[in-house]
Amino acid sequence: MKDIQTPLVEMKDIHISFGGVKAVDHVDVHLHAGEVVGLLGHNGAGKSTLIKILSGAYRADGGEILINGEKASINNPRDARSYNIETIYQTLALADNLDAASNLFLGRELVTSLGLVDDDAMEAETRRIMGRLNPNFQKFSDPVSALSGGQRQSVAIARAVYFNARILIMDEPTAALGPQETKMVSELIQKLKAEGIGIFLISHDIHDVMELCDRASVMKNGKLVGTVNVADVTDDDLLAMIILGKNPAEKR
Amino acid sequence: MKNGIKNVFDKLGLDTRLLGMIGALLLVWIVFDFYTGGRFLTARNLFNLSVQTASVGVMATGMVFVIVTRHIDLSVGAMLGFVGMLMGALQTFVLPDLLGTGHPMIWIITALFGIALGSLIGAFQGWIIGYLTVPAFIVTLGGLLVWRGAAWWVTSGQTVAPLDATFKLLGGGAEGTLGAMPSWVLGLFAAGAALVLLALSRSRKASHGFVVKPVWAELTVGGIVAALILGYTWLMNSYPLPKGAVKRIYAARGEIVPEGLNLVYGIAIPVLILLLVAAVMTFVASRTRFGRYVYATGGNPEAAELSGINTRLLTVKIFALMGALTGIAAIIASARLGSAANDLGTLDELRVIAAAVIGGTALAGGVGTIYGAILGALIMQSLQSGMAMVGVDAPLQAIVVGVVLVFAVYIDIVYRRRTGL
Incomplete structure (x- = not known):
């Protein structure tokens, strides 16, 4: 059923090299609305590089990106945002010296009628969304460097969710989190999925992927090993793909 | 304590x-x-x-x-x-x-x-x-x-x-200063503006339902700021121009210095420029x-x-x-x-x-x-x-x-x- 619809995102034949190293080597992935696609692979397999091309942080050497079946040109993070692509980076990409509200609205500040940044309005909005995402969050006037790992993560997540993302990229969203907060992120993913948002989830954790994802694409040394329906494979199949680069479809 | x-x-x-x-x-x-x-x-x-x-x-x-x-x-x-x-x-x-x-x-x-x-x-x-x-x-x-x-x-x-x-x-x-009256006008205006800005900020925060400082704290800060501005103005206005400089200024205009006149420096123009730059840059x-x-x-x-x-x-x-x-x-x-x-x-x-x-x-x-x-x-x-x-x-x-x-x-x-x- 799903395959008949036009995918939300199609990345076709994407390739990029850094100094002769093929970081992403002619990879195809796609994502439907309301679907979670896991991107798996070792460190340096090219998953982060691939999604940074989608989020506009890198420009691909070749290949094309289709959004809703139409060719999209994404040359910088601003372009990506204009296609409602939001990204939670593994590094969180927060300006540590600024407070939560300034980070949440960075590059998209709320302004007064005179075009001046409206800090009070931004803080009010931040309080509103944090009340939903992480009710324990209270440090609204401290720089984010004063926050715990989990609190910083929730600022990064709030930033991606606030602006009505249709395509969400999450790069290791639970890496810095304790069990409680990890559960919160899992619930959030389920909820966003139910709202019809398409999510690329990069993770090291096979269990996360098995639990949260509909499909999984595995990369190794910049190449796509294969894409599988999570329901059709076991943990071991995925591990074999990651470690050996062996596609379960080839077995049969 | x-x-x-x-x-x-x-x-x-x-x-x-x-x-x-x-x-x-x-x-x-x-x-x-x-x-x-x-x-x-x-x-x-x-x-x-x-x-x-x-x-x-x-x-x-x-x-x-x-x-x-x-x-x-x-x-x-x-x-x-x-x-x-x-x-x-x-x-x-x-x-x-x-x-x-x-x-x-x-x-x-x-x-x-x-x-x-x-x-x-x-x-x-x-x-x-x-x-x-x-x-x-x-x-x-x-x-x-x-x-x-x-x-x-x-x-x-x-x-x-x-x-x-x-x-x-x-x-x-000697001549590149505001003199007594304009200095006072400027000082009063600056002190007033500072108080108005503090009050506006407070009411804006209150309108969003944020916790604001107690009124006495707000008044203390405002009072200190106003006192600093007016104190500086007063100080500059209590620095008298030398008699020679006053004579020169009046001579240049072709007038005679009135009896008993004491002119003061007031705030210097470069200081006024610095204060304006500081205000603009803080705003930016x-x-x-x-x-x-x-x-x-x-x-x-x-x-x-x-x-x-x-x-x-x-x-x-x-x-x-x-x-x-x-x-x-x-x-x-x-x-x-x-x-x-x-x-x-x-x-x-x-x-x-x-x-x-x-x-x-x-x-x-x-x-x-x-x-x-x-x-x-x-x-x-x-x-x-x-x-x-x-x-x-x-x-x-x-x-x-x-x-x-x-x-x-x-x-x-x-x-x-x-x-x-």
Whole structure:
């Protein structure tokens, strides 16, 4: 059923090299609305590089990106945002010296009628969304460097969710989190999925992927090993793909 | 008891670093006042001190943005010399021939030219730094040599004098002040504006349902600010003009000095320029997107870029702004001397950087305030004037300033570590 619809995102034949190293080597992935696609692979397999091309942080050497079946040109993070692509980076990409509200609205500040940044309005909005995402969050006037790992993560997540993302990229969203907060992120993913948002989830954790994802694409040394329906494979199949680069479809 | 005091400071919401710097400044003042036998804390000396701080203070506000974004500008002193020389040549050799000597437009055209030229030079250096990715240290080190050399070429090293009479007023001096009445008007207006801004901010926060400071704390802060502004105005207005200067002014108008007239200096024009620059730069830093992006880029350049901020163009703008402020400083510095010499602004880059750094601007980026930089400039200037008054030898002066600079930054590092910021 799903395959008949036009995918939300199609990345076709994407390739990029850094100094002769093929970081992403002619990879195809796609994502439907309301679907979670896991991107798996070792460190340096090219998953982060691939999604940074989608989020506009890198420009691909070749290949094309289709959004809703139409060719999209994404040359910088601003372009990506204009296609409602939001990204939670593994590094969180927060300006540590600024407070939560300034980070949440960075590059998209709320302004007064005179075009001046409206800090009070931004803080009010931040309080509103944090009340939903992480009710324990209270440090609204401290720089984010004063926050715990989990609190910083929730600022990064709030930033991606606030602006009505249709395509969400999450790069290791639970890496810095304790069990409680990890559960919160899992619930959030389920909820966003139910709202019809398409999510690329990069993770090291096979269990996360098995639990949260509909499909999984595995990369190794910049190449796509294969894409599988999570329901059709076991943990071991995925591990074999990651470690050996062996596609379960080839077995049969 | 100790907790009680801490609680009061918390409620007042005052920046402890700001209090520390004001404390350091007062300490310097009191020590010098003691050693000079009460000659330091006089209206006359504080007038001179504020005028001497103006040029470096103006540039220090721009240097805050430069250092906050993890750059440096070593070229400001040389740029000041070059811009000053060209402004001198323009108002002395070119414009009088076109408009006639003493034409009222001369100073305006010259000043605008200086600011525009400074912006252009700054933008050019910023372009090399932002787009060609040559480190700011190298680009502006090159600039230091280039613009100082260029300053010499303007007149083959000859000093340009005298400058336009109206232009010279921008440097202060006996006539370059506001006088009693305008000073009071300005002081009252500034104090009123500060109180209105505080009240507006409070009501805006309250309308969003945020926790606001208790009324007494708000009133205390407002009272201190208003008292400082009006106190300074009063002080400047209690510095009498020398009888000779009064006679000269009246003679120039073809009038006789009325019997029993006592004129006062009031606030000096360069100080007024510094205060205006400080107000505008504080506004830019806290209320505009540009200012927000400056601090975001300083805190995490990668995050700023991923947020869609064009950090290259931002670099050009920051250096262009630094250049424009250097142009303003060149106006003040050359007008104060009444001449333009090609060594104008020598070593100013170090004074400006030291002022910003003593004022709490971190070279690691992301942190720095406009008021801090100006306080830093004032502390540096107080040290230098004070030592000169006491009669400390010039080499020892340099040693003291150098030691203080390193010590101040060390204190700041300890403070940051303790407060975890």
